Amino acid sequence: MNDFLRPALTVVGSINLDITATAERLPSPGETIGGAVLRQQPGGKGANQAVAAARLAGRSRMVGAVGNDDAGRHLLEAMAAAGVDTRDVARVDAATGTALVLVDRDGENQIVVCPGANGEVSVSGVAFAEDEAVLCQLEVDQAVVLDAARATRGYFVLNAAPAAPLIPELLERCDLVIVNETEYELIPELKEARLVAVTYGKDGAAIYEQGQRVAEAPGVPVSDVANTIGAGDAFCAALVLALRSELDYGSALAVANAVGADAVRDPSSQPALKPLEHYIEAAIASR
Incomplete structure (x- = not known):
């Protein structure tokens, strides 16, 4: 696809330092598990999405906030190295957001988030172009x-x-909402939303228009899951x-499923990915 046009994507959302302990299994309440491996890495749903977009399409922009601390500096450097424009990431006095993550040998996880600087994210003074897609999550204030x-x-x-109850005006302004199957059930107003993509893990994903299923794509089997x-x-x-x-809805879902499958094979929360053209060509060839 030599004439492929790289789309613009701006992400507004959270930036966290992930402190991850990987163990054979997740502990039960009150239980202590030994023998885990500890590491720190960049994370936050917003930063993860911005880095993924940059690796897929060559460029993206991040709007968020980090603290005036070593963690904030490290996270900004990591995003910039991946190709993310970080000029609209504020440096604030609060501590950089942190996520405490437990992961078992199958890649399942438990997460506790300390929002810190994410509580001070603002879009005041940020300009958005007509050709820009903007992607948000709910790890910052609604x-x-x-x-x-x-x-x-x-x-x-x-x-x-x-998942959280959505401000009605926010839902009305969404061109697309993306959730997993649990979030879809926890937010009943999505059943009447304009356009909703729902992920079903190994069973793939589907798109709904005002509650009607209009497209789907099967999941991509993965035997070597490292981190979900x-x-x-x-x-x-x-x-x-x-x-x-x-791309049509079905092909777009197939592309996203393939990218998600590659992501779970990587132990990082910001996994290495191939260019978007690779996944598009593979999706088109398989349909």
Whole structure:
């Protein structure tokens, strides 16, 4: 696809330092598990999506906030190295957001998030172009997400995670909402939403228009799962980019499923990915 046009994507959302302990299994309440391996890595749903978009399409922009601390500096450097424009990431006095993550040998996880600087994210003074797609999540204040939706002049997408009741105006302004099957059930107003993409893990994904299933794509089998944390974020970025590249719903879902499958094979929350063209060509060839 030599004439492939790289779409623009701006992500407004969270930036976290992930402190991850990987163990044979997840502990039960009150239980202590030994023998885990500890590491720190960049994370946050917003940053994960911005990095995935940059790796897929060559460029993306991040709007968020980090602290004036070593963690914030490290996270900004990591995003910039991946190809993310970080000029609209504020440096604030609060501590950089942190996520405490437990992962078992199958890649399943438990996460506790300390939002820190993510509580000070703002889109004040940020300009959005008509050809820009804007992707938000719910790890920052929903009022900020609504501000971003109001300011968006192009295509506005909400990854409604973690699940929460949605401000009616916010839902009305969404061109697309992306959720997993649990979030879809926890947010009943999505049943009547304009356009909703729902992921079903190994069973693939589907798109609904006002509650009617209009497209689907099967899951991609993965036998070597390393980490599931960044897979949903990579799926979100890939789906938006694929739809903005004028793929039909089914092909766009197939592209996003393939990207998500690659993501779970990588132990990082911000996995290495191939260019979007690779996944598009593979999806088209398989249909």
